Amino acid sequence: MHDEEKKIALYENFKTINSIDPTYYEQYDVKRGLRNADGTGVVAGLTNIANVHGYIVSDNEKIADEGHLRYRGYDIYDLLGDQSAEHRFNFEEVAYLLLMGDLPTREQLDRFISVLDSERELPDGFTASMIMRDTPPDIMNVLARTILLLYAYDPDAEDRSAHHEIHTAISLISRLPRIMVLTYYAKRARYNNESMIMHRFVPGQSTAETILSMLRPDRQFTPDEARMLDVMLCLHAEHGGGNNSTFTTRVLTSSDTDPYSTYAGAIGSLKGWKHGGANHQVLAMQQEIKENVADWSDEGQVADYLAKIVRKEAFDNTGLVYGMGHAVYTKSDPRAIICKQFAQNLAAGTEYEAEFNLLKTVERLAPEVILREKGTSKDMCANIDMYSGFVYSMMGIPEDLFTPLFACARMSGWAAHRFEEIVSGKRIIRPAYKSTRSGKRDYVPMDER
Known part of the structure; x- marks a missing residue:
């Protein structure tokens, strides 16, 4: 038997071995995905960090409501509402709020930014030995790896x-x-044979400015671009404990x-296509619609292609319209509303305006x-992924x-939840799993199998 045939023999029963009769989930009232039958989440903890509101439960009935974050x-809306020249960037203020519990004074914010x-x-030598060496094709894996490797450089x-936890999070x-x-x-140098650009960061720049300054080969960006990226970081910074x-x-x-170890694990989760990685699916679906709808302004043509997607005749044949729907939000996703407004402002009068109208x-x-x-x-409402990829593409x-930017923003939220779990959790999270196998199997000696 060839090696490949041997491998196939090992894999051929994968689904059979790992399948559980779906009727058991109802029989034992299992909350699959920690969700109740009506789609509401199972309450697994308490938090003071964020409130994600999308529906009301009245008399055991789930009632749709406008979204609030x-x-x-x-x-x-209030945190991002100040558009004055003196208050152009918000992410650092939002990060401080999440970590420290209150909005900072000017002195506190300046110290935090410092x-x-x-x-x-x-x-x-970290960049050459840890980032440029054996760079994998997905940046999220490098983020997780570098966080784990930074452990080795921390003597404590x-x-x-609390001192070390806060310092590590800020770092x-x-x-x-x-x-x-x-x-x-590093990835482009390894896989695309392109130049490795290593700009220094500029002290005093905001997080959004630092990203754009290091990313652009000529280091140039507009104030509007930096402001838009700052808004995206704020919108992704936190989204509740669930x-x-x-x-x-x-x-x-x-x-x-x-x-x-904790933050590396969180990045592994965020990478998933059903979580932070969903923006790739949204962008791919939107691209297919653009390529197959001749007139983007013709609602009939757009509706016809959406129908093909829903009937599992187009895109990935799942029947899902990516960018629509959310586990909590029902009538509106406030993140999508804010993102959409900024996207409209950026797209107005540019080559992107027709594409923005198509997404609407x-x-x-x-x-x-x-x-x-x-x-x-x-x-069902649009979620933030409907417009986030479009905004990033315009910039x-x-x-x-796309997903690594999500991770950079969410670090502040993850850290806040870690702090709260350390102080208030007190118990290892250990839900129960019901065994569906009844009775004991008799052991059979090797020669009798």
């Missing part, structure tokens, strides 16, 4: 004190954007592992098409960086 009690600035340097890596919030951009160029990567952070923290049409028609094709009238940010 609040960080430490502050509405996201600390972030002082932490951007990487250990000597196993310290669980990673500061360093991840640099690591991300350096990895992007999202997969934050829950991963909580689970790992509850086991009393070190912060580096997809958003408006998708619920109608799904109702007509499937007969389901589930409350010339490559698709390889």
